[in-house]
Amino acid sequence: MEQTAIDPSQVKGWGIDADVRNDPTYPIKRRNNGEHAGYSWVRPSQQPISVEILHSNERPNVSATFGTSTPPAGLSGVFRRIAFRYSESSYGHWLPLMLADRIGVMEGVLGDLVRGHVPNFFGELGWKAEWQHNRKSLMGRILFGALMIAALTGYFRGRRE
Amino acid sequence: MLAMNYRGPLRVRIDDKPMPEILHPQDAIVRVTRSCICGSDLHLYNGSVPDTRVGMTFGHEFTGFVEQVGEEVQKLRVGDHVLVPFNIACGKCVFCEQELYGNCHESNPEATAVGGIFGYSHTAGGYDGGQAEYVRVPYADVGPTVIPQGMDPDDAVLLTDVVPTGYQAAEMGGIQPGDTVVVFGAGPVGIMAARCAWLFGAGRVIVIDHVDYRLEFVKNYAPCEAYNFRSLEDPVVFIKRTTGWLGADVCIDAVGAEAAGSAMQTLLGRKLLMQGGSATALHWAINSVKKGGIVSIVGVYGPIDTLVPIGNVVNKGLTLRANQASVKRLLPRLIQHVQNGVLNPKALITHRVPLEYVSDAYRIFSAKLDGCIKPVLLPPSARS
Ligand SMILES: NC(=O)c1ccc[n+]([C@@H]2O[C@H](COP(=O)([O-])OP(=O)(O)OC[C@H]3O[C@@H](n4cnc5c(N)ncnc54)[C@H](O)[C@@H]3O)[C@@H](O)[C@H]2O)c1
Ligand SMILES: [Zn+2]
Ligand SMILES: [Zn+2]
Numbered sequence: 099m100e101q102t103a104i105d106p107s108q109v110k111g112w113g114i115d116a117d118v119r120n121d122p123t124y125p126i127k128r129r130n131n132g133e134h135a136g137y138s139w140v141r142p143s144q145q146p147i148s149v150e151i152l153h154s155n156e157r158p159n160v161s162a163t164f165g166t167s168t169p170p171a172g173l174s175g176v177f178r179r180i181a182f183r184y185s186e187s188s189y190g191h192w193l194p195l196m197l198a199d200r201i202g203v204m205e206g207v208l209g210d211l212v213r214g215h216v217p218n219f220f221g222e223l224g225w226k227a228e229w230q231h232n233r234k235s236l237m238g239r240i241l242f243g244a245l246m247i248a249a250l251t252g253y254f255r256g257r258r259e
Numbered sequence: 260m261l262a263m264n265y266r267g268p269l270r271v272r273i274d275d276k277p278m279p280e281i282l283h284p285q286d287a288i289v290r291v292t293r294s295c296i297c298g299s300d301l302h303l304y305n306g307s308v309p310d311t312r313v314g315m316t317f318g319h320e321f322t323g324f325v326e327q328v329g330e331e332v333q334k335l336r337v338g339d340h341v342l343v344p345f346n347i348a349c350g351k352c353v354f355c356e357q358e359l360y361g362n363c364h365e366s367n368p369e370a371t372a373v374g375g376i377f378g379y380s381h382t383a384g385g386y387d388g389g390q391a392e393y394v395r396v397p398y399a400d401v402g403p404t405v406i407p408q409g410m411d412p413d414d415a416v417l418l419t420d421v422v423p424t425g426y427q428a429a430e431m432g433g434i435q436p437g438d439t440v441v442v443f444g445a446g447p448v449g450i451m452a453a454r455c456a457w458l459f460g461a462g463r464v465i466v467i468d469h470v471d472y473r474l475e476f477v478k479n480y481a482p483c484e485a486y487n488f489r490s491l492e493d494p495v496v497f498i499k500r501t502t503g504w505l506g507a508d509v510c511i512d513a514v515g516a517e518a519a520g521s522a523m524q525t526l527l528g529r530k531l532l533m534q535g536g537s538a539t540a541l542h543w544a545i546n547s548v549k550k551g552g553i554v555s556i557v558g559v560y561g562p563i564d565t566l567v568p569i570g571n572v573v574n575k576g577l578t579l580r581a582n583q584a585s586v587k588r589l590l591p592r593l594i595q596h597v598q599n600g601v602l603n604p605k606a607l608i609t610h611r612v613p614l615e616y617v618s619d620a621y622r623i624f625s626a627k628l629d630g631c632i633k634p635v636l637l638p639p640s641a642r643s
Binding site for chain 2: 099101102104106109110111112113114115116120121122123124125127128129130132133135137139140141142143145146148151152153154156157159160161162163164165166167168174178181182186189192195196198199202203205206207217218219221222223224225226227228230231232
């Protein structure tokens with residue numbers, strides 16, 4: 099790539115926000131040590147806890163607001179509940195959550211089928227976009243997949259005989 | 260209403276979902292007019308953020324009309340067209356008081372290490388996001404800002420994240436006049452960081468990536484020197500050599516967990532998910548900066564351990580500064596910069612996609628197809 103020397107003084111807005119008083123800068127600029135008083139501020143009103151909310155054991159309560167998307171459910175929910183017995187500092191927290199996420203994907207497909215919806219995997223994966231903008235690579239990947247399947251079937255057939 | 264629906268790694272679709280409701284007296288319901296896909300969404304999309312639940316709606320960069328407000332909302336009016344910072348912040352806690360709006364303690368029950376973020380997994384509060392026709396916006400008097408008269412909504416939607424994040428990346432670098440600033444990553448955030456480095460008086464700005472069309476763009480937009488790391492034998496040695504062998508004054512990580520360039524980091528961080536992401540760019544930043552220099556990190560990583568050369572941070576006496584962007588804090592200044600023509604955010608938008616085609620939009624942005632830099636989703640009501 100061709101590089102051109104740049105004269106900073108010709109760059110629009112050069113130096114307009116340079117300010118020696120901005121040091122130390124964000125994030126410690128507005129320190130007020132309010133933390134010394136602990137968790138004691140006047141809290142916003144509490145959102146009613148209408149769905150199951152798992153809260154970090156590094157805090158005593160549920161925050162004043164929270165999202166109510168997709169509460170824990172099913173087998174993935176069991177692992178999420180286990181995870182929240184451990185702190186954010188522990189693998190006991192994150193590994194069960196990652197496992198739950200993977201189980202959740204399977205539960206999602208099952209849930210779709212139970213509701214009579216067969217998920218359109220190619221659509222969800224955005225393969226239409228690949229087909230439009232990246233056809234060669236997509237076909238390469240499909241071909242590779244097909245060859246792998248053919249090779250594996252051939253191998254196992256051969257072994258059975 | 261129509262809403263994006265996460266189904267698992269690399270699988271998203273549009274679905275019919277129930278309308279959001281007011282759940283807290285300071286909530287508002289917003290009808291979305293613009294909603295972007297962000298590099299941060301790719302961490303969710305790839306399945307690498309723990310507690311990302313199937314069925315969730317993503318989207319933390321959006322604008323929209325206020326449709327309904329809770330009884331404690333005072334400033335915001337029904338009908339206001341607002342831009343909504345990606346951080347959910349109460350405005351009252353000790354962290355909000357210090358303008359750490361990305362670190363609010365009253366918006367995320369699930370984790371103390373991060374504040375609430377719209378549509379960003381349960382690790383960031385479990386809120387459904389703005390890649391939908393409607394969205395619930397908590398603390399409506401704190402974050403949402405009325406879009407100034409005459410401002411293009413495409414500029415406004417980039418003020419919810421990309422512009423403040425790029426600006427803060429440069430700001431945290433503590434750039435001194437004449438400094439050489441190296442930005443890793445030429446995505447929307449890195450492009451904006453490179454542009455903003457000049458505003459703080461940088462003397463030289465260098466951007467590193469491996470996607471040529473993005474490098475070409477940033478080279479003209481920032482403007483800056485732009486290098487493809489695939490054509491450099493070792494990016495760290497290259498930076499040393501080009502800075503008179505002492506290293507850059509400031510290095511910015513605008514890549515985060517999805518970094519390419521090191522087989523081991525990719526394997527551990529992206530394939531096996533045994534790290535909070537691949538830290539290749541951060542590794543390069545730490546090793547390319549001068550002794551006593553500053554590394555500013557806005558690239559996002561997961562909550563578990565991640566391999567970085569921390570010994571070099573010690574031995575070189577580096578300062579690391581990092582955070583989620585504190586959007587509300589920066590908005591007054593940045594709105595001014597956009598209005599005065601100093602910053603031109605909407606030039607980053609390459610793709611305007613109907614919300615219904617969300618699966619293709621994710622794929623195009625994620626796989627960097629069709630020259631994509633920044634895609635914006637348009638719900639049906641915003642297209643008529
Ligand atoms: N801190 C915040 O508040 C905040 C806000 C928004 C985004 N982010 C984070 O910033 C990062 C960038 O966001 P984006 O929207 O620009 O994403 P993006 O995915 O579009 O851009 C990332 C760029 O980095 C490049 N890249 C990959 N490996 C690299 C390497 N080793 N060295 C240099 N470049 C490399 C990619 O080719 C890509 O162009 C993401 O991690 C995102 O989560 C943080
Ligand atoms: Zn974002
Ligand atoms: Zn707060």
